[in-house]
Amino acid sequence: MFLARILRTTALVTAVATLTSGAALAQKTYDTGATDTEIKIGNIMPYSGPASAYGIIGKTEEAYFKMINDKGGINGRKVNFVSYDDGYSPPKAVEQVRKLVESDEVLAVFNPLGTPSNSAIQKYLNAKKIPQLFVATGATKWNDAKNFPWTMGWQPSYQSEAQIYAKWLLKEKPDAKVAILYQNDDFGKDYLKGTKDGFGAKASSMIVMEESYEVSEPSIDGHIVKIKAANPDVLLIYTTPKFGAQTIKKTAELSWKPLQIITNVSASVGSVMKPAGLEASQGVLSAAYAKDGADPRWNDDPGMKKWAEFLDKYMPGADKTDSSVVYGYGAAQTLAKALEQCGDNLTRANLMKQAASLKDFTPDTLLPGIKINTGPSDFAPISQLQMQRFKGEKWEQFGEILSGDVAPE
Amino acid sequence: MSAVEEVVTEAAAVEAVPKRAMTLGTGTSLLVLAALIIMPIFVKNFIIFQMTMLLIYGLAVLALNILTGGSGQFSLGQSAFYAVGAYTTAVLMEHFDVNYALTLPIAGVVCFGFGFLFGQPALRLSGVYLALATFALATAMPQLLKLNFLEHWTGGVQGLVVTKPDAPFGLKMSQDMWLYYFSLVVVIGIYILAVNLLRSRSGRAFMAIRDNEIAASAMGVDVALYKTLAFGVSAAITGIAGSLGAIAVQFVAPDSYTITLAVSLFLGMVVGGVGWLPGSIVGAAFIIFVPNIAEGISKGLSGAVFGVLLFLVIYLVPHGARQVAILGQQLAGKLRKN
Numbered sequence: 001m002f003l004a005r006i007l008r009t010t011a012l013v014t015a016v017a018t019l020t021s022g023a024a025l026a027q028k029t030y031d032t033g034a035t036d037t038e039i040k041i042g043n044i045m046p047y048s049g050p051a052s053a054y055g056i057i058g059k060t061e062e063a064y065f066k067m068i069n070d071k072g073g074i075n076g077r078k079v080n081f082v083s084y085d086d087g088y089s090p091p092k093a094v095e096q097v098r099k100l101v102e103s104d105e106v107l108a109v110f111n112p113l114g115t116p117s118n119s120a121i122q123k124y125l126n127a128k129k130i131p132q133l134f135v136a137t138g139a140t141k142w143n144d145a146k147n148f149p150w151t152m153g154w155q156p157s158y159q160s161e162a163q164i165y166a167k168w169l170l171k172e173k174p175d176a177k178v179a180i181l182y183q184n185d186d187f188g189k190d191y192l193k194g195t196k197d198g199f200g201a202k203a204s205s206m207i208v209m210e211e212s213y214e215v216s217e218p219s220i221d222g223h224i225v226k227i228k229a230a231n232p233d234v235l236l237i238y239t240t241p242k243f244g245a246q247t248i249k250k251t252a253e254l255s256w257k258p259l260q261i262i263t264n265v266s267a268s269v270g271s272v273m274k275p276a277g278l279e280a281s282q283g284v285l286s287a288a289y290a291k292d293g294a295d296p297r298w299n300d301d302p303g304m305k306k307w308a309e310f311l312d313k314y315m316p317g318a319d320k321t322d323s324s325v326v327y328g329y330g331a332a333q334t335l336a337k338a339l340e341q342c343g344d345n346l347t348r349a350n351l352m353k354q355a356a357s358l359k360d361f362t363p364d365t366l367l368p369g370i371k372i373n374t375g376p377s378d379f380a381p382i383s384q385l386q387m388q389r390f391k392g393e394k395w396e397q398f399g400e401i402l403s404g405d406v407a408p409e
Numbered sequence: 410m411s412a413v414e415e416v417v418t419e420a421a422a423v424e425a426v427p428k429r430a431m432t433l434g435t436g437t438s439l440l441v442l443a444a445l446i447i448m449p450i451f452v453k454n455f456i457i458f459q460m461t462m463l464l465i466y467g468l469a470v471l472a473l474n475i476l477t478g479g480s481g482q483f484s485l486g487q488s489a490f491y492a493v494g495a496y497t498t499a500v501l502m503e504h505f506d507v508n509y510a511l512t513l514p515i516a517g518v519v520c521f522g523f524g525f526l527f528g529q530p531a532l533r534l535s536g537v538y539l540a541l542a543t544f545a546l547a548t549a550m551p552q553l554l555k556l557n558f559l560e561h562w563t564g565g566v567q568g569l570v571v572t573k574p575d576a577p578f579g580l581k582m583s584q585d586m587w588l589y590y591f592s593l594v595v596v597i598g599i600y601i602l603a604v605n606l607l608r609s610r611s612g613r614a615f616m617a618i619r620d621n622e623i624a625a626s627a628m629g630v631d632v633a634l635y636k637t638l639a640f641g642v643s644a645a646i647t648g649i650a651g652s653l654g655a656i657a658v659q660f661v662a663p664d665s666y667t668i669t670l671a672v673s674l675f676l677g678m679v680v681g682g683v684g685w686l687p688g689s690i691v692g693a694a695f696i697i698f699v700p701n702i703a704e705g706i707s708k709g710l711s712g713a714v715f716g717v718l719l720f721l722v723i724y725l726v727p728h729g730a731r732q733v734a735i736l737g738q739q740l741a742g743k744l745r746k747n
Contacts, residue, residue, distance in 0.1 A: 047704075048712050049669070059709075085704050085711060090568065090665045091658045095462065102455035116568060120660040123570055185555065185566050216552055 027344055033107030034346035039339060040080045041065075042100030044112045044121075049087035053324070054113050057136060058083045060328025061111065063314040064336075074339045077346075082106060086117055093117035094124065101130055108133050108351055111154070111331050115139045115186070118151075126150045131352050133338070134331050134381065138265070140190055143380040145356070150348075152355055152379040154331055156289055156404070158187060158263075159194035160383045163404030164287055165236060165261050166198025168387055169206075173259070177208045179232035181223060181247060183239055184212040191238035191263065198404065208232050213243065224250040237262040245276040252280030261285045264385070269294075270321065273390060287385035288397065290330060290365050294321040295394055303364030330363040334372060334381065337361055369401040441687075445593060449586050457585045458657065459697065464592045465653045466693035470677040471603060471686060472646035478684025479607055480639035481619030483536065486527075486543030487674045489550040490520050490644040492666035494651025496554065499569045499661040500562050509574045509656055513595065516652040517645040524644020528637030547671040551663035568662025571655050592653050599646055603686060606642070615639055680722055682731025691730035695722075 033040040045058030065079040073079065082104050086093040093112070100106045108131035112118055115137045125132040126148050134154035135142050138161075142153035169176055180195060182188035192210065196203045209230045213220045220243055227235065228251075235258045237247050244266030251260065260283075266272050267286040291298050298304040307329055311318050318325050339346075341354040358381065361372040372381045384403040388395040449457045473487050497516040501507040507515075527546065534542050554563050563569065576587035606612050614635045617625035626632045655661045673696045681692025703714035726732045 047708060050667075083708075085700075085708070087669070088664065089667070089669065090660055090662050091462075091654065094658045094660065095459065098455045098458055102453055116566070116662045116664045119568055119570070119662065120658065120665075123659060187566075 029345050029347050029350075031107060031347040031349075032105045034077070037077055038080050039074065039077050039346060040082065040104065040106045041335070042097070042104060042106035042109045043081065043083040044086040044093055044096045044100070044109070044117065045083055046088040046113060046117075047085040049089065051088040051114060054136075055085075056318075056322060056324040057111070057113060057328040057331070060315065060318075060325050061332040064310065064329055064332035067310055067314050068336055074336060075343060079336075079339070086112075086114075088114055088117065090116045090120035093120050097121045097124065101125075101128060107131075107346065107348060110134060110335050111136050111328075113137070118142070122148060122151055129348060131348055131355070133351070133355055134334055136327075136331065138190075139186065140194075143378070145377050145379045150352060152352075152374070152381070154334065154381050155327075156264075156382050156385055157194075157380060158190035159197070160380065160404035161264055161287055161385060162191040162194025162236075162238070163198035164385050164387075164402045166195045167402060167404065168399075169234065170199065170202065173234065176206060176234045176259070177232040178206050178234045178236060179209040179211065179227045179230060179258075180207060180236045180238060181211050181213070181220070181227060182236075183243065184214055187240070187265075188212065188238050191236075194404070195236065213239075215240070220246055221250050224254065228254055228256050232258060234259045234261070237266070239263065239266055241266045241268060241272050245272045248272070248276035248280050248284060252277060259283075259285065264288060267388075267395065268323070269394060278393060281390050284390045286388050286390070286395065287402075288388050288395065289367060289370050289382055289385050290323070290326050291367055292395065293323070293326050303362075303366075306364050326365045330365040333363040333365075334358070334361065337363075367397060367401075438687075442597070449589050454583055454585045457583075457589050461585070461589045461592050461657050462654070463690065463693050463697055464589070464596045465650050465657060466674070466677065466697060467690040468596050468599060468653070469647050469650035469674050470681060470692045471600065471689040472643045472650065473674055473678045474681070474684065474686055474689055475603055475607070475615075475646070476639055476643035477678060478686075479612065479619065480615040480636060482531075482636065482639060483540040484543040484640075484643070485540050485668070485671050485675060486546035486550075487643075487647050488666045488668065488671035489543075489546045490524055490647040491651035491654065491670060491674075492550050492554065492661075492663075493523055494520050494648030495655035495661045495666065496563060496569075496651075497648070498652035498655045499571050502571055502656075503569055504562060510591075513649050513652050516648045520648025520651075521641045521645035523648075525637050525641035527644070528640030531640065532633055532636055544668070544671075547668045551667055554663040554666075564662075566663060568660055568665075571659045571661065573656065573659050588657055592657070595649065595653065599649065600686065603646070607686075611635065611638065676719070680719075680729045682729035682734075685729070685731035685734075687734075688730040 043058060043061065045055050046052050047055040047058065062081050062083060065081040068074060069078045082100060084096040084099065086096050097109060100109060109125060110133050112121065112132065113136040118132070118135045118137055122132060129150055132151040134152060136154065138155055138158045140157040140159040142151055143157065144151070169178065180192060182192050199206055209227055209232060211223050211227050213223050224247060235251065237244055237260060239247060244262050248260065251258065262284055264287055267288065273281040291301070291304055293307070307326070310329065311320065311325065337358065338351060338355040342350050356374045356376055356379065358372050358374045363372070367386050370382065370384045370386065374381050384401050386397045386401050387399045388397045449460065469487060469491055473484060476482050476484055494516040497519050498509070498512040501512045501515060502509055531539055531542055555566055573584045573588070575584055576582045580587065607615070614625070614630045617628065617630055618632055618635055622632055677692030677696045678689070680695040681688030699718055700711065700715055703718060704711040706714045
């Protein structure tokens, strides 16, 4: 009897002990790459090779996390940002990502750059159930929560951008005769598809011409002449920067004045608008989601003030006109937000869950009104843009914030 | 012979290597083999993956070594053959469900044909001119892979994702380890074939052409045939390396096979020692690991650090790993005498 009571008490004590330790475990849960003091985040960037101009994004992110750590880290944990060079080469990207996962043992791979590199590592990371978070490419395929639940995009996809142009045209110029010039690859075709989706049933009546060019062509003047012959009044320029500049220049030379809309990728003042000629560029339209670091309009903007302070302290000498610096800051801030939401539950599954439950989050560098929203089936964080018009020597935003939500394929 | 050709053939890169000096002794070979077999048991999957890539690049460097060290022809276009091999495997595996092991010989045959055909016009060129002609091939290849009418098979710029094979016969080993042993068997097989090829009549013909084309043809060597043959064999082996590479990386895209790859392979051959077949693996190690070391030293200046390291190697041991091996041998010989 007495023995039985002791046994019962012991059992009870054990049960209570198990319960409490269970509760303690529930409070702090970690996967590989996270501890009480540190969160390890991996990244690959083309620091060398053909796309090395983008390497500055990785450097900005590294500096951003240094700032976070100096301020005490995220929920008391320091971020250890490990970034390797993949030289924009897919095999090297696989090697470096495997090194990050299997040798450095990171919690997640963040903002790897380039469509080819991300395509190369997507299957591996999803098989290993490691977050491939906020990838730095605009292809639409990253928003596919059903087939790739561990991969998430960040910037607006090319398709949503094209949808926004179509929606804007439907509203402002419903009887436009539209000609589309696009690059004959996945980049141009994404834009083409977005435009057609945006026009919906009116696509066949509004689009009078679709003209494609190869990226290997030295000049696309012939295509412009051909398009002009069809006499459209709107020209959608779905090109990369070099061809964008050629198009704007050629239309001016032909003294042809259609309404021109150019991709956000090619909206650079320095590498497109100036070479095309400021005179010829007046009135060209585009869309944007981030603030321009060189625009004095943002001098008193609290977000951009923080950005400028960060640059002065952690990246002295950085080029403020380089949009990559703005980009890296915004992407890093989004990751910091997702990690903060994770609290003490730093598992890979929870990180994905938190990244997929960002609500009206506004990084310092996004245009006012543009918000990051994600959901269990919405893996496209930024899907809003604002129209802008080139005036003088810079872009001026106008109108309301437009959103182009692209359903996963 | 023109003055330019004289300069090129006189360059140390293609100096005469006696055929005995092209391989390792039996004892050393067995030792290296044993190390390669045992190693994966003790290391992480990531290291095994790197070792697999080492074997694959080693094979590609070996192929170039047969061409340059054996028959004295330059090529900066190896990346094109590598790409053809990789795409052959990827397309066969993903669109036609062919077993991965079967795609290797097919890729070899396709690349042999491709290399043999390319060898025909290349016959008229030698030295730097040949190097430039192959360079053109390497620059053209990524764009050719993006062509519209091929896109249905090649996936265009998006590339193709390749499924990694599991170990067969219910063997309990990881995919990486299985692929490593699979590659090891292929590489050793090809290495033995290559050594025997260079020791055979054809190999002697290659070397005769390398050392003096006119003398070789005076001796009755069909110069045109053997030169194109060397191109074909080299392309076939490179293609097989490309196939293995596609399976190991699980992805092919035009951007994987740019001129950078061709230059890396060339570099690997020089660092390993031109004409010394075992050096291929040392050269491959150089092109895989040294960029990582350079990045570890300085991220912003990784290219410059790599350049300095490369310069040091070329300056201190101009004949690459072969020179180090010979020095080691002499040292060992002296110690034995004492």
